[in-house]
Amino acid sequence: MTESLHIKGGRVIDPANGGDGIRDLFVENGIIVDRKPSGAVEIDATGKVVTPGLIDIHVHFREPGQSHKETIASGSRCAAAGGFTTVVCMPNTSPVADSPATIAWIQERAASTAIVNVYCTGAITRGLAGEEMAPIGALANAGVVALTDDGRCVQNHGVMRRAVEYARQFGLPVMDHCQEATLSADGVMNEGEWSTRLGLPGWPALAEDLIVARNILLAEETAHPIHCQHISSARSIRLLRDARRRGVPITAEVCPHHISLTDEGLKTFDTNFKVNPPLRTPADIDEIIAGIADGTITILASDHAPHAPYEKEVELDRAPFGMLGLETELPVFLEILLHQRKAVTLPRIIEMLTINPAKLLRLDRGTLSTGAVADITILDPDHAWTYDKNDSPSLSRNSPFHGFPLRGRALTTIVGGKLVWDLENGFRN
Amino acid sequence: MTTTPHSWKHKDLCALADHTAEELKLILDTATAFKGVGERNLKKVPALRGKTLVNFFVEPSTRTRISFELAAMRLSADVVNISASASSLEKGETLLDTARNLEALRADLIVIRHKSAGSARFLADRLGASVINAGDGAHEHPTQGLLDAFTIREKLGRIDGVRVAIVGDILFSRVARSNIQLLTKLGAKVTLVGPPTLVPSTFSALGVGIAHSIDEVLESSDVINLLRIQHERQRKEYFPGVGEYTARFGLTKKRAGRLHEGCLIMHPGPMNRGVEIDSDVADGPGSVILDQVTNGLAVRMAVLYLCSGGAPFARIEPNTDTP
Numbered sequence: 001m002t003e004s005l006h007i008k009g010g011r012v013i014d015p016a017n018g019g020d021g022i023r024d025l026f027v028e029n030g031i032i033v034d035r036k037p038s039g040a041v042e043i044d045a046t047g048k049v050v051t052p053g054l055i056d057i058h059v060h061f062r063e064p065g066q067s068h069k070e071t072i073a074s075g076s077r078c079a080a081a082g083g084f085t086t087v088v089c090m091p092n093t094s095p096v097a098d099s100p101a102t103i104a105w106i107q108e109r110a111a112s113t114a115i116v117n118v119y120c121t122g123a124i125t126r127g128l129a130g131e132e133m134a135p136i137g138a139l140a141n142a143g144v145v146a147l148t149d150d151g152r153c154v155q156n157h158g159v160m161r162r163a164v165e166y167a168r169q170f171g172l173p174v175m176d177h178c179q180e181a182t183l184s185a186d187g188v189m190n191e192g193e194w195s196t197r198l199g200l201p202g203w204p205a206l207a208e209d210l211i212v213a214r215n216i217l218l219a220e221e222t223a224h225p226i227h228c229q230h231i232s233s234a235r236s237i238r239l240l241r242d243a244r245r246r247g248v249p250i251t252a253e254v255c256p257h258h259i260s261l262t263d264e265g266l267k268t269f270d271t272n273f274k275v276n277p278p279l280r281t282p283a284d285i286d287e288i289i290a291g292i293a294d295g296t297i298t299i300l301a302s303d304h305a306p307h308a309p310y311e312k313e314v315e316l317d318r319a320p321f322g323m324l325g326l327e328t329e330l331p332v333f334l335e336i337l338l339h340q341r342k343a344v345t346l347p348r349i350i351e352m353l354t355i356n357p358a359k360l361l362r363l364d365r366g367t368l369s370t371g372a373v374a375d376i377t378i379l380d381p382d383h384a385w386t387y388d389k390n391d392s393p394s395l396s397r398n399s400p401f402h403g404f405p406l407r408g409r410a411l412t413t414i415v416g417g418k419l420v421w422d423l424e425n426g427f428r429n
Numbered sequence: 430m431t432t433t434p435h436s437w438k439h440k441d442l443c444a445l446a447d448h449t450a451e452e453l454k455l456i457l458d459t460a461t462a463f464k465g466v467g468e469r470n471l472k473k474v475p476a477l478r479g480k481t482l483v484n485f486f487v488e489p490s491t492r493t494r495i496s497f498e499l500a501a502m503r504l505s506a507d508v509v510n511i512s513a514s515a516s517s518l519e520k521g522e523t524l525l526d527t528a529r530n531l532e533a534l535r536a537d538l539i540v541i542r543h544k545s546a547g548s549a550r551f552l553a554d555r556l557g558a559s560v561i562n563a564g565d566g567a568h569e570h571p572t573q574g575l576l577d578a579f580t581i582r583e584k585l586g587r588i589d590g591v592r593v594a595i596v597g598d599i600l601f602s603r604v605a606r607s608n609i610q611l612l613t614k615l616g617a618k619v620t621l622v623g624p625p626t627l628v629p630s631t632f633s634a635l636g637v638g639i640a641h642s643i644d645e646v647l648e649s650s651d652v653i654n655l656l657r658i659q660h661e662r663q664r665k666e667y668f669p670g671v672g673e674y675t676a677r678f679g680l681t682k683k684r685a686g687r688l689h690e691g692c693l694i695m696h697p698g699p700m701n702r703g704v705e706i707d708s709d710v711a712d713g714p715g716s717v718i719l720d721q722v723t724n725g726l727a728v729r730m731a732v733l734y735l736c737s738g739g740a741p742f743a744r745i746e747p748n749t750d751t752p
Contacts, residue, residue: 313523
């Protein structure tokens with residue numbers, strides 16, 4: 001049984017309804033209600049911002065199969081501590097989430113161990129091998145919210161085309177990790193000045209751009225939505241901008257590290273800066289931020305990708321790609337987009353972290369409308385703090401943001417009317 | 430040799446990019462002093478007596494390993510050689526664990542060659558022992574860069590203003606990267622020569638010129654450094670073949686005739702005679718290829734000595750043999 005809540009005096013931003021103003025918010029039986037329930041517990045939000053619970057549609061929680069890196073339980077705690085009430089897990093687990101049985105296992109695990117809402121994606125192809133279609137109908141019935149081979153990219157255009165066409169009958173959006181494999185080859189970092197200096201194999205932006213262009217053409221051809229994951233390059237932004245102006249059903253997301261860090265970060269061969277797609281250049285960052293500002297990018301996500309310290313503590317070219325993201329996601333977006341660049345307003349940032357991802361994946365979340373599930377985040381966009389990876393509830397420590405001064409942070413995370421975490425007292429269970 | 434106000438404060442030498450022009454000059458000056466030792470009848474000094482050096486070569490090498498081994502012996506250090514097959518890396522041990530084991534055996538200096546860029550730095554940051562990079566992937570080969578610069582300075586009397594063309598497989602060359610770092614810091618004018626696939630335009634950010642034909646640089650170079658060209662499986666998509674390479678980039682006898690008198694011809698070895706360099710040119714008057722090998726010994730003695738905490742050589746043993 002959840003408590004009734006009275007969230008008092010906060011600036012309530014609800015982009016789904018265009019709302020932004022100081023008002024009280026009421027919760028009863030896990031639902032947003034329009035009048036104060038009797039015996040409601042009061043939460044003072046004066047001077048704070050109250051938003052729909054944040055949604056991250058790109059996380060790796062590593063279960064089943066790699067629970068030494070992260071579990072659904074530990075990952076969900078990272079989410080809650082970052083202000084996220086809903087996450088969408090990628091299918092590159094072991095076994096791959098390409099069967100209803102694995103999806104059911106993940107859902108069961110989430111129901112019993114997660115402290116936030118966890119949704120699943122299913123693979124586009126069996127074993128993420130890019131060859132045979134996964135049982136898309138069965139995955140749809142099992143409740144996946146999208147299809148993706150994330151971590152890999154379907155190289156065979158015929159296979160990708162058929163998969164998108166086939167997914168259409170189930171209304172399942174297709175998400176794609178955009179990486180043309182013959183161009184990225186054995187690349188471990190952005191191809192450019194720094195890969196030249198460091199003698200490391202380059203992963204050129206061209207390899208992303210080519211698949212973004214492919215996906216634009218496929219989305220146009222099939223009239224079915226394709227979502228480009230973790231866009232990192234300036235030219236991809238320009239391709240997407242043009243396509244969206246023409247009304248092509250294509251969307252894209254951006255991760256915090258791709259607007260805050262560059263390939264220069266690898267100059268000490270620190271494997272915490274090795275991520276896929278790789279960190280690129282200041283010019284790429286400028287164009288991505290322009291794309292966020294002009295609506296080319298509609299969704300923000302973390303690509304939370306934990307790896308155990310011993311796995312990252314190796315030669316750079318042998319280290320796995322990926323970095324932690326959930327706890328620093330909102331702060332980095334606020335620090336860069338709101339404070340440093342003044343590129344977008346706070347309501348726009350919240351929109352890209354709530355209703356936009358909810359709409360793409362048809363999740364019944366992301367709004368504070370009366371009658372909606374009471375997933376709520378209370379945040380302070382000006383809260384100054386320094387991230388310490390050793391305080392993380394993650395099982396891993398692979399963050400490049402350790403020691404970063406940041407402005408903005410989630411203060412309270414409420415899932416289904418239940419307070420699961422707040423900054424002052426930590427987790428509730 | 431003048432006493433320099435600078436001193437070497439580093440336990441490691443991982444990349445020439447990490448060091449200032451003054452520090453790099455200090456190594457060259459110390460090498461000059463050590464070269465005098467090599468010319469003596471008694472070639473050994475006690476500078477590293479009681480120290481243990483491990484030559485940890487995870488990638489095959491003959492001349493660099495032997496050069497380090499000889500350098501260490503001339504400094505009176507104890508030397509152990511470990512190859513990839515003799516280490517536990519092939520049994521799945523990580524590089525860090527293998528290196529920690531070497532350190533636990535009280536190695537004072539670890540000279541590493543490894544196929545991963547950054548591997549020397551990776552160990553240097555984690556070990557108390559001195560780590561000397563003997564080639565890490567396509568990143569750097571600092572002692573090769575130093576011996577090339579040493580040879581140029583010895584033969585031409587200066588580095589500042591010298592025009593150096595580096596020809597070949599630049600993209601994959603650690604020798605090129607170390608040369609670029611050192612020579613540009615010391616004021617040389619460096620031009621990289623090779624097909625656009627092996628000399629991409631991104632190199633221009635490193636303060637060097639780029640040319641796509643060796644004919645463009647023949648008359649305007651004081652030094653031509655020819656890199657070994659490899660045409661193994663992984664290179665086949667970068668250029669069509671050795672014949673076409675030689676036609677455009679090989680230093681033939683005819684082309685060598687266009688070099689101005691006194692132009693140095695260098696090669697880090699091992700040479701492909703008839704590919705990047707004609708046999709006659711390799712053995713001809715401008716060739717300093719064997720001087721490079723001799724100088725490598727002096728440079729490596731200097732590096733081992735300084736990284737072990739040695740004071741700049743001139744201060745403790747002024748050497749009257751050197752200019």
